[in-house]
Amino acid sequence: MAQDSPFDLLVVGGGINGAGIARDAAGRGLSVLLCEQDDLAAHTSSASTKLIHGGLRYLEYREFALVRKALQERETLLRAAPHIMWPLRFVMPHMPDLRPAWLIRAGLFLYDHLARRELLPGSRGVDLRRHPAGAPLIASIRRGFVYSDGWVDDARLVVLNALDARERGARVMTRTKLVTAARANGLWRAQLVRSDGTTLGVQARAIANAAGPWVGRLLQDAIDRTAQHDAHHASNYAVRLVKGSHIVTRRLFGHDHAYIFQNPDKRIIFAIPYERDFTLIGTTDIEYHGDPARVAITAEETQYLCDSINRYFRQPISPRDVYWSYAGVRPLLEDESAESAKNASAVTRDYRLELDAPDGAAPLLSVFGGKITTFRKLAEEALDDITRALGTPAPAWTAGAPLPGGDIADADFDRFAAQLAQRYTWLPSALAHRYARAYGTRAERVIGEAGSLADLGHAFTPDLYEAELRYLREVEWARTAYDVLWRRTKLGLHVEPDTRDAVSREIDAWFARETSAPQHL
Structure with missing residues (x-):
């Protein structure tokens, strides 16, 4: 690969954050190279619950700023790509032994009013003895609540961001791994290896480390942040790997609403209409210490998801009814709260951006944490930091820009x-x-x-x-x-x-x- 001049930005990672950063950067006029060691969205970003949501349950952990930020993004994203994202109504059956009705109503009131809504209707109580969503539920469930969030085809969202980046001038190289990168003469000098063994040398004025579960490993093993190559500086942040697994069954109900079920262990399980003929059920939250590329659902997780559904539905399911399953590793921002220490579900879904540019050296921005719903805002903040560090500030632009195919009247x-x-x-x-x-x-x-x-x-x-x-x-x-x-x-x-x-x-x-x-x- 011939390179006449350095790229302004080398983005490492082809998940949603990396693709979003590459898109934003290209739209601000930067020359961009995105490299991804596998396929786009090959790991975390294609293994989500596929929701554009504020995160109703995060209110319970007092994550008000995160929920507000995510709620603000919902309608921005729905307008940007109405073909792959659309509104979805969620039914929460009320289980008095888990949470009192007044607490749920208070949470839904906050959820409705923390951010402005134009496309999505607000929440309300429902009589599940009369509402269509009550038909599949056990007879003891008589009331519940309905609220709005959004659905997204997660893997396609990543591809469309990468496609928009390329159409704005970025170069996107899949199946291309960053092996080493070091600062030299005010630039990053990086070595990339493609799946066929071809080695490529590139230079860049800045690097964005958006490697998801590999963000820490990249800092430790591949990116040398010192000019003298003699030491690594410790990062201020870390990620905690949490596995989320999902199962897919044949369609369990005939209406178009989704369910959000409360479990006695305080976890939340969704049951969502999926691909016309199926129901998507998930997710689990389990600490993970293995290779993120080799994550898989376990028999125990499958049984847990079936048991969770069986607390609510008249017609029970078993592992024999699982038509397909998948698992992913979420690189969540490590926090030090007592609740998250004992409960992986309580680990924050917020993110932090760490900019390393000592004494005017070539900038390195690393992304820790995040969720699909906030990817655009994350990318916007990342580019604000990067362009300032490069001395070439440029205005944000993605809030009102459709993704490819999303320019629907x-x-x-x-x-x-x-x-x-x-x-x-x-x-x-x-x-x-x-x-x-x-x-x-x-x-x-x-x-x-x-x-x-x-x-x-x-x-x-x-x-x-x-x-x-x-x-x-x-x-x-x-x-x-x-x-x-x-x-x-x-x-x-x-x-x-x-x-x-x-x-x-x-x-x-x-x-x-x-x-x-x-x-x-």
Whole structure:
């Protein structure tokens, strides 16, 4: 890779924070290189509960500033990408032995009023003997509460931020690992290694360490922050790795609301309509000390989630009903509260940015903690710090800017989806709707000049055609069947388990045949 001049910013990490930082930086006129050791959103950022939310339960831990910040971001994000994010109503059945009704009402009042709402309706009490959401619940549950938050396709959110960064001039390199970086002559000199073993040397005026679970390891093993290469300075912050696991079952209820269930151990479990035919259930909060790249759900976690659901639903579920599962490691900001020391669920979801630029040396900004809902604000604050340190301050811009495909008139997704279906009448309605959801106004680029299903090319599954696969490869950095079936789309859920391996092999073979085609980096 030839480099005529240093990049202004090298971003390490292709999760939501790294992609958000790269996007913000490119939009402020900085030359940017983003490197990610695996695929975009390969780890934490595709293993969330997929919510854009203030975090109702964080009020119980007096995290008022964090909740307010997250609530302020909800509607900003919903407007930026109404195709991959949308409002969702949550039902909280009341269990008098866990929390009194007055406490829940007080919490919901705060939740409604800590930040301005325009798109989302407020909370209210409901009679679950009459409300549709009461039908699946056990007979003893008679009342509850309903409030609003948002849903997000987490992995696609990461990809769209990276795509916007690239379209604003950034270079995005997936499957490229930072091996070493050291300051020299006012710059960072870094060595990158790609998955094929190719080594690349790059220079940058600043580095943003957004490596998520690896943020501390990167500081310890790869980034030398001293000019003399003789010592590492201790960071003021650290992350605490907490595993969150989820299970997916066939659809457990027919309405469009989600549930938030209180557990006796003070944890919260969500049951969310998912991918039309399924219910997403999670999450657990367990201290994790292993390799973040090898995290997996345990049998005990699966049973815990089933038991949590069975406290509330008439129809019990067991591990045999689990259709799919996933787990991720959340790099939470370590705090010293007594509650978080004994309860991983109480660890703050807030973040801290640490800027290291001693005596005018090349800046290093490291990200500790954070959550999907606050990624845009985190990136904005990070770029404020970085541009000041570089002596090139530039105004923030992302608050009112749509993500790729999100420039939908009045953020009215339903109207947009209907218009797309009318334009492509030959598309099956379910496929047209999925294209609208996944790609928004970019759906036309996926369809291209096709005028029939046959024009979309070979069907790898009843809903995945070669035209989409080619788009994902050429535009969205997809390189494997897993990238496509479980991150860029969730079509893996709609493939019967006994045929998933065969479908994956066929898609991987297609990618292998296409390796000689031109690639976007």
